[in-house]
Amino acid sequence: MDKICQNFLPISPWEKNVTSRLPGIQPLEHVDLLYMVDDAFNAQMSYRDFLIKEKRSEIFYLSEKSLHSAQELLESVIAILKNNSRYKIYPDRIQRPDKKIIFLKEDNPIIIAGRLIQEDLLILHWDSNFQEHILEGGILCFPALWTLNEKINKPLSRIHKPVEQYNEKITKSVQRMFNNLKVDKPIWRANWYLYKDPELFSPLSEKFSHTTEKKYFEGDFWLRVERQTLKRLPETNAIVFGIHTYVVNKKQLTLKQITSLKNYSLNK
Numbered sequence: 001m002d003k004i005c006q007n008f009l010p011i012s013p014w015e016k017n018v019t020s021r022l023p024g025i026q027p028l029e030h031v032d033l034l035y036m037v038d039d040a041f042n043a044q045m046s047y048r049d050f051l052i053k054e055k056r057s058e059i060f061y062l063s064e065k066s067l068h069s070a071q072e073l074l075e076s077v078i079a080i081l082k083n084n085s086r087y088k089i090y091p092d093r094i095q096r097p098d099k100k101i102i103f104l105k106e107d108n109p110i111i112i113a114g115r116l117i118q119e120d121l122l123i124l125h126w127d128s129n130f131q132e133h134i135l136e137g138g139i140l141c142f143p144a145l146w147t148l149n150e151k152i153n154k155p156l157s158r159i160h161k162p163v164e165q166y167n168e169k170i171t172k173s174v175q176r177m178f179n180n181l182k183v184d185k186p187i188w189r190a191n192w193y194l195y196k197d198p199e200l201f202s203p204l205s206e207k208f209s210h211t212t213e214k215k216y217f218e219g220d221f222w223l224r225v226e227r228q229t230l231k232r233l234p235e236t237n238a239i240v241f242g243i244h245t246y247v248v249n250k251k252q253l254t255l256k257q258i259t260s261l262k263n264y265s266l267n268k
Contacts, residue, residue: 006247012260012261015260035242047141048115060108118244121243132175133155133178161206177230187230191228198249
């Protein structure tokens, strides 16, 4: 498959302290900014359609008790897309910006949502046994070094166990953030990785480790940035975690971006 990447990177989370450190949360200015359409839309959506067809068991899971939340999620996505002139909305179907028609009743609601937008979508609910939110379902076409199947029905602290920086203090801070998230006040954060290639579908089991190598800077490399959003659904109280993936080649970065990225990596 051809390389799928954006022509430029609109966010540089490593450049500011408030977004470079964990958890790096910022308020989202408007709910319409939850789901973005960028210059890689057509290629990413075509790949998403392919992955949903060919690797469904790897990229999709939904517990039966979260079906209502998935339907509410789909309805919330459609409500936002109605404000985007690139989409054409009909009672039973939606035409994407790439002209592809998606029928709204032909599959699981979270699959439909994942075929309408570039974002991967995960559903989390509060669990009184764990005293944390747990991951109960999602569509994850573009995993960045993790797998959906290993994280399903796990609490946040267990999900992030392989993340070295995710200590007890961060765990409590993130859970507090989830608990306090307001329906009308979505938030966002971002992270980034260096890769040798631009492959979007990059699952990796917890059995294996991955280290971002500084030596990548000395040659050609790809930078992958995830713009992550959190939104609470009003009816089911579920938390929706959205992931918009940007992949750009070293050549697409501005001089300021690549200089600040090198400095951040060297001083980390």
